[in-house]
Amino acid sequence: MIPAVCATLLALLCAISSPAAHARLTISGPQDPVLEGDDVTLECLSDDDSDMGNYTFERYTTWMKTWFRLDASRYLRCWYFSVNISRSSERLLMHLSDVSEWQTGPYRCVNTDNRTGEEASEPLTINVVYLQNIYLQRVNSWYGYVPDIMWVEEGSTVEVKCTASASQEPMYEWSQEASDWILPSDTLILKNVQEESEGRYVCQARHPDMSSLVKTRSFELRVTKKSVEQVRDAVYGLNFGDILLYIAIPGVMLTVLLFTLLTILIRYRRRQMKKPQISLVDDEKRAPIYKGSLQSVASSTASDTQPLVM
Missing domain, CATH: 2.60.40.10 (Immunoglobulins)
Incomplete structure (x- = not known):
């Protein structure tokens, strides 16, 4: 009877103490929803380590589907993470100022010491109401x-x-x-x-x-x-805004359209005027030379005494 009671008590003590053995790292913060624009402070706590130099905060991003470290001195973070991490010999705090909907999500505390392996706390979700x-x-x-x-x-x-x-x-x-x-x-x-x-x-x-x-x-x-009177009123x-929507914007679009058409017409006329003009003066006309013809070419070639005859 006594051994059975002792075994039961030992099992009960192990069941009670086993969660505490694994809950070495925790993160504390608001449990209720936070109003947009408020300030929030999170703290990383360790049961068996008083030196917080090897700990930092992380946030889970649904877009990248991974945990993202928020330590500004070591890692790059997105612009909308308005965080301020303060680390002392005994405390590790993260201050979120003027929280917005972008900062809704789970946060956790991790141990960055490679010798002991990465150790992480249970996530804490901040719900921002806006x-x-x-x-x-x-x-x-x-x-x-x-x-x-x-x-x-x-x-x-x-x-x-x-x-x-x-x-x-x-x-x-x-x-x-x-x-x-x-x-x-x-x-x-x-x-x-x-x-x-x-x-x-x-x-x-x-x-x-x-x-x-x-x-x-x-x-x-x-x-x-x-x-007429009420339409005028x-x-x-x-x-x-109504003037821009009904008058100014259509007027500007119509002006641009007319200016574009006018520019295209002027350029077309200029190209037509630049084409070489063929002179059709009667004195400069040339008669065709046929086979057996003794007709010579124009005066510019009158010195040629040989007719062009095939």
């Missing part, structure tokens, strides 16, 4: 651009899609200023618009896990009829 720019796109339109002031004809249909770049699919919501109207969708659809449909429409994108991350984008809708209401 919500970036928001865009508006007009659906079923040949250009898709949504200006600050959108002019539409009365009775037409307006369809605008809202998109944003985020670490997770955002939650979208459309609303109208000075109104309690709310549409929980990423696409705004207004059918048979009338004058009462005018106003400023706002799209709001919110991160599902981080309620403080919110982006908004809006445009003003104006309804016009086909009259619509032209006066164009902003700088």
Whole structure:
């Protein structure tokens, strides 16, 4: 009975102590998702080595499918790794300033001493939460651009899609200023618009896990009829982007096209004028010489007394 109990206790102690025996190198850092723009500090820890001179940090790149060392003094790293590694006799720290989506991924601590072989810690994954720019796109339109002031004809249909770049699919919501109207969708659809449909429409994108991350984008809708006065008001209401899109860019393209055609025409005319001109003056005409003819050549060869006869 006593030997069996001793064997059980020995096996239990081995099971408890065996993970610790292999967990000699660890990396510490944030366990929760990190907000984009925050600063993060990672530390490499060793259970049996107080000298951290032979240790460094690595990051796994999915593009190269390999671990990439981040020690700036020894290895080349990409520009977007804004890291600062500080090494002392007892501590090895890595500071990530203003983290972005590029720095999402697993990190680990490794031993670079070739005598002991490469030893690595368990990876630590940093999840960066971000919500970036928001865009508006007009659906079923040949250009898709949504200006600050959108002019539409009365009775037409307006369809605008809202998109944003985020670490997770955002939650979208459309609303109208000075109104309690709310549409929980990423696409705004207004059918048979009338004058009462005018106003400023706002799209709001919110991160599902981080309620403080919110982006908004809006445009003003104006309804016009086909009259000279309202068309004139619509032209006066164009902003700088609309002028570039509708007037300046087509005008420049048309000017370049006309200038190119004119240049080609002038060059063609010059080449035609440079060709040698054949004189057809009656005095310089030459009569053909036939077999049996006694007719001589022109005056320039009149000194020749022998007719050209075959």
